Amino acid sequence: MSTRIAFLKGHGTENDFVIVPDPENAIDLPPTAVAALCDRRAGIGGDGLLHVVRSAAHPEAKDMAAEAEWFMDYRNGDGSVAEMCGNGVRVFARYLQHAGLVTEGDLAVATRGGVKRVHLDKEGDVTVGMGRARLPEGDVTVSVGERSWPARNVNMGNPHAVAFVADLAHAGDLFAPPPFSPASAYPDGVNVEFVVDRGPRHVALRVHERGSGETRSCGTGACAVAVAAARRDGADPAATGVPATYVVDVPGGRLVITERPDGEIEMTGPAVIVATGEIDPKWLETVAR
Numbered sequence: 001m002s003t004r005i006a007f008l009k010g011h012g013t014e015n016d017f018v019i020v021p022d023p024e025n026a027i028d029l030p031p032t033a034v035a036a037l038c039d040r041r042a043g044i045g046g047d048g049l050l051h052v053v054r055s056a057a058h059p060e061a062k063d064m065a066a067e068a069e070w071f072m073d074y075r076n077g078d079g080s081v082a083e084m085c086g087n088g089v090r091v092f093a094r095y096l097q098h099a100g101l102v103t104e105g106d107l108a109v110a111t112r113g114g115v116k117r118v119h120l121d122k123e124g125d126v127t128v129g130m131g132r133a134r135l136p137e138g139d140v141t142v143s144v145g146e147r148s149w150p151a152r153n154v155n156m157g158n159p160h161a162v163a164f165v166a167d168l169a170h171a172g173d174l175f176a177p178p179p180f181s182p183a184s185a186y187p188d189g190v191n192v193e194f195v196v197d198r199g200p201r202h203v204a205l206r207v208h209e210r211g212s213g214e215t216r217s218c219g220t221g222a223c224a225v226a227v228a229a230a231r232r233d234g235a236d237p238a239a240t241g242v243p244a245t246y247v248v249d250v251p252g253g254r255l256v257i258t259e260r261p262d263g264e265i266e267m268t269g270p271a272v273i274v275a276t277g278e279i280d281p282k283w284l285e286t287v288a289r
Helices: 031-038 086-098 221-234 281-286
Strands: 005-012 017-022 048-054 070-076 107-112 114-120 126-129 140-144 147-155 157-162 191-199 202-209 214-216 244-250 253-257 265-269 272-279
Touching: 005 086, 017 031, 017 086, 031 048, 031 281, 048 086, 070 086, 086 107, 086 114, 086 126, 086 221, 086 265, 086 272, 107 147, 107 191, 140 157, 157 221, 191 221, 202 221, 221 253, 221 265, 272 281
Parallel strands: 017 048, 070 107, 157 191, 202 244
Antiparallel strands: 005 017, 005 272, 048 070, 107 114, 114 126, 126 265, 140 147, 147 157, 191 202, 202 214, 244 253, 253 265
């Protein structure tokens, strides 16, 4: 790498990301490089990294190229690969708009969790069609210290364990992944949401994101929480024909989640680009070793 590499910084309800535009998939981003870029003291800092690639140029997205021009090659803050990131998709779409690659209205974004439908509205919010939730059967338990809770297993293209608690402080510091059982429920790890009620169809959460630790927001987690809360409350849009909408407060702001009768889940919230800059390629080569 002989030239400097462009980057941007953005966030969705304070779930923040390093954005690396790379249309032709020409930049090597091994896990060590991603972790260094996401380091908040020695790097740029972020909960994750959005690698912006044309679908046709990425081997994992070629089959989606006819449906979605752009692929969100998402990485967790520790450099590991993730299937999906709801806040990340909104910020990814905002970047495409910022770069003049798309305009207000509808677009499709390819992810490892499938093609996601996105709407950029005139008021500034971004709505993402997050797909359908899967609710694997089987009991799951999560614990923090001496406390433990039953959790709802919800899959939003990535795995979640949703636990309803009396006080969000009971989640502890969330520096380390909360233990769960059985281990077979999540062989590749899990995102854990701790949830309290704030009012009718209004909840708040704290989350430990797999590979990132506690974050200020988690879009797929908010969707998982809304689905788990709806089922707990006896609401199943597929059975009633009536959409279920929940307001989900996260430490970094507020998201609105709607589950439609066809099972599609929509998430609406803000997405902001806050900075642009350049990565020194010599530094990147050094940290990538």
